[in-house]
Amino acid sequence: MIEVEGVARSFGDVQAVRDASFTVNAGSVTALIGPNGSGKTTLMLMLATLLRPDAGTIRIAGHDPVADPRAVRTAMGWMPDVLGSWGTISVRRTLEITGRLYERTPVQARERAQQLIDLVGLVELAEQPTRVLSRGQKQRLSLARALVHEPSVLLLDEPASGLDPAARVELRTLVRRLASEGVAILVSSHVLAELDEMADSAVYLERGVTASDERIEASRAQSRDWRIRAVDPAALAAALKKLRIAASPPDHLGTAVSVAGEVEAAQLLAKLVGAGVAISAFGPAVGDFEHTFLDLSRTTTEGGPR
Amino acid sequence: MTRYFDTLGTIVQLELRQRIRSVAWLVLVSVVFVLVGIVTALLWFSITAFGGDVSDSAGVYSTIIFFVLLVGTLVTPAISGAAINGDRDAGTLATTQVTLASANQIVLGKFLAAWTVALTFLVASLPALLFTLIAGGVPGDTLAASLGVLVLELGVVAAIGVGLSGLITRPLFSVVTTYLVVAALSIGTLIAFTLGGLAFQSQQTQTIIGIDYSVGGEFDPNTGLPEEIVCLEPVTYTNTLPRFDLVWGILAANPYIVLADAAPTSFDANGFPQDLFGTIALGVRSAQSAPEFESVLDECAAAKEGDINLGYFSETPREIFDRTVPSWFVGFLIHLVLAAAALTGAIARTRTPAGALPTGSRVA
Structure with missing residues (x-):
């Protein structure tokens, strides 16, 4: 598991991370969400034993990355946001060498490389030098490399960028499977809809500060947009007017209405169906993470509580 | 301990795989082979044309050894001078640093690999050297001693190159600085010696x-x-x-x-x-x-x-x-200190988790 408490790190005058605190339990997937430049990658680098925090404590699988980086590295797999690979070396050799660098025997390294090639679907490219790989294929190689030593903590920095939709589904399935095997996983991504389906919980990072649980609760409880699509848009508009509910002008996705919480949404749906409107789609306009993220960034830019 | 050398060996192997199989290396080795061959042939014919004897072939031999040292010290900075910062730029340093390979294994591994590649250039000029030995009767101990010094000197340049690539953020600057160090040792010492002698x-x-x-x-x-x-x-x-x-x-x-x-x-x-x-x-x-x-x-x-x-x-x-005392001993000691200082500095800079970073650089 990952435990982070009051971590801060600056580069010269720039405070990249000011105060980050969160926990990722074994067997769970946590999303790390924040706008560009919010300190996500810096935080990841500190967890990956590459950067020393200026303040605060980090525990990865019970070890301190500063005091005992070796113990942390044994337990932790890191997939960086920068896609570097040894250009002239084949996919298979890359994984074998990585295995050797994790102090596996040649035989173990070879077997593990084969498993991972099958796992991430690079069978046909296994003997190719890595410089011929596309961005998405390098992404898979990078993931395989992070898994070489069967880590119990996994840090994935933007794992889905560059992947096609099918590969994203595979990634999601793989991440969920690893979590079910007891791995603690922290995923950062810009694709919030992606994270909605993958992650159990989320850490919101804004200007180097993680949002507190209370702030997230408050944001969740706020009314949010739901999208309704009806077979006959005119009938839906009339029904909403009758119920005195303000609705946005309909577009190709349907009509958006503001609803406070799931209970109210269920009641609204029942009323609309009761009024004889043929509803074809009814759901939140944006995912949970996106809603919270947008709400949090809105309140911070408006100078609200932090 | 075996585990330490196991990982060190893996790093060396990784570096060699990337460098020795490159086209650039193949071209350079061929150029060195041909160049040393031409220089040897020209020297040989120019001396036999004047009716030289055994002591002249010793002259040919020492000139060729100097030429090999010149070529070696010109090629080695290019091989070693971007070993660490080049990897950082390519995004492959950090992924190695998060493995169980320590900073000193990474730096020493890169140094040993750069040295090995530099020695392949020495091997390319061996045929020419052996020719002067066999055809000209250069004493075996002269050959052994001069080859030994060549091997060590190329190691010194490789160490300085790898060391500077760890200390300087941009690959171009570290390669150029390595060349400047080589120039300072080869030409700068002559100037400093002359001026220094005249000043006192x-x-x-x-x-x-x-x-x-x-x-x-x-x-x-x-x-x-x-x-x-x-x-x-x-x-x-x-x-x-x-x-x-x-x-x-x-x-x-x-x-x-x-x-x-x-x-x-x-x-x-x-x-x-x-x-x-x-x-x-x-x-x-x-x-x-x-x-x-x-x-x-x-x-x-x-x-x-x-x-x-x-x-x-x-x-x-x-x-x-x-x-008098043999001066090579003093000179070589100075080189060893330089090489060790460069490598130690690079190891300290490559160690993670990193504390203060130089401005404009990033870990990964």
Whole structure:
């Protein structure tokens, strides 16, 4: 598991991370969400034993990355946001060498490389030098490399960028499977809809500060947009007017209405169906993470509580 | 311990796989092979055209060894000077740092690999060297000593290159700086030695006791001396002498002089060195001894003993050699300190978790 408490790190005058605190339990997937430049990658680098925090404590699988980086590295797999690979070396050799660098025997390294090639679907490219790989294929190689030593903590920095939709589904399935095997996983991504389906919980990072649980609760409880699509848009508009509910002008996705919480949404749906409107789609306009993220960034830019 | 060397070996192997299989390497090795071959052939024919003998082939051999050192020190910075910061730019350093390979394994592994690649250039010039050995009868110990020094000197340049690539953020700057270090050692030491020697000067008083040729009767046709030798009054001159003995350590740090001085010198019957190495080594050795501040040149006394030249030649080169310390030892020690400092600095900078980072650089 990952435990982070009051971590801060600056580069010269720039405070990249000011105060980050969160926990990722074994067997769970946590999303790390924040706008560009919010300190996500810096935080990841500190967890990956590459950067020393200026303040605060980090525990990865019970070890301190500063005091005992070796113990942390044994337990932790890191997939960086920068896609570097040894250009002239084949996919298979890359994984074998990585295995050797994790102090596996040649035989173990070879077997593990084969498993991972099958796992991430690079069978046909296994003997190719890595410089011929596309961005998405390098992404898979990078993931395989992070898994070489069967880590119990996994840090994935933007794992889905560059992947096609099918590969994203595979990634999601793989991440969920690893979590079910007891791995603690922290995923950062810009694709919030992606994270909605993958992650159990989320850490919101804004200007180097993680949002507190209370702030997230408050944001969740706020009314949010739901999208309704009806077979006959005119009938839906009339029904909403009758119920005195303000609705946005309909577009190709349907009509958006503001609803406070799931209970109210269920009641609204029942009323609309009761009024004889043929509803074809009814759901939140944006995912949970996106809603919270947008709400949090809105309140911070408006100078609200932090 | 075996685990340490296991990981070190994996890093070396990884580096070699990336470098030795590249087209650039193949082209460079071929160029070196051809170039050294051409230089050897030209030197050989130019000397046999003048009807040279064995001692001339020693001259060919030492020139070729110098040429190989020149080529080696020109190629090695290019191989080693971007080893660490180049990986950082390519995004492959951080993924190695998060494995169980430690900073010193990474840096030392890259150094050993760069050294090995540099040695392949030495191997490419071996055929030419062996040719001079077999065809020209260069002593085996000269060959062994000069090859040994070449191997070590290329290691020093490789270490400085890898070290600087860890200390300097941008690959271009670290490669150029490595070249500058090589230039400073090869040419800068010569300049510093000359200027330094001239900057420190000492007064020398020289007393000359000559022969009065105007008296003493007829000249002996054999010796060119008068029958009766009458001494002149002693004359004293004062002049200033450069003090190269104070700065000879600077010249000792020159890799070409290390090479020349380390190779065993063979002397002819008059005690003069026979090859280029020996001649250069003699120059450095002579610079070690302080000049005589009070010298007396007594031509007259020498003439009375029968040979006027006895007054001039106090020592043969061979005697100077035997009296002075080998400078290659000092020079090589200076190189080792430089190499070790560069590597230690690079290890400290590559260690993670990283504390302060130089501005404009990133970990990954």
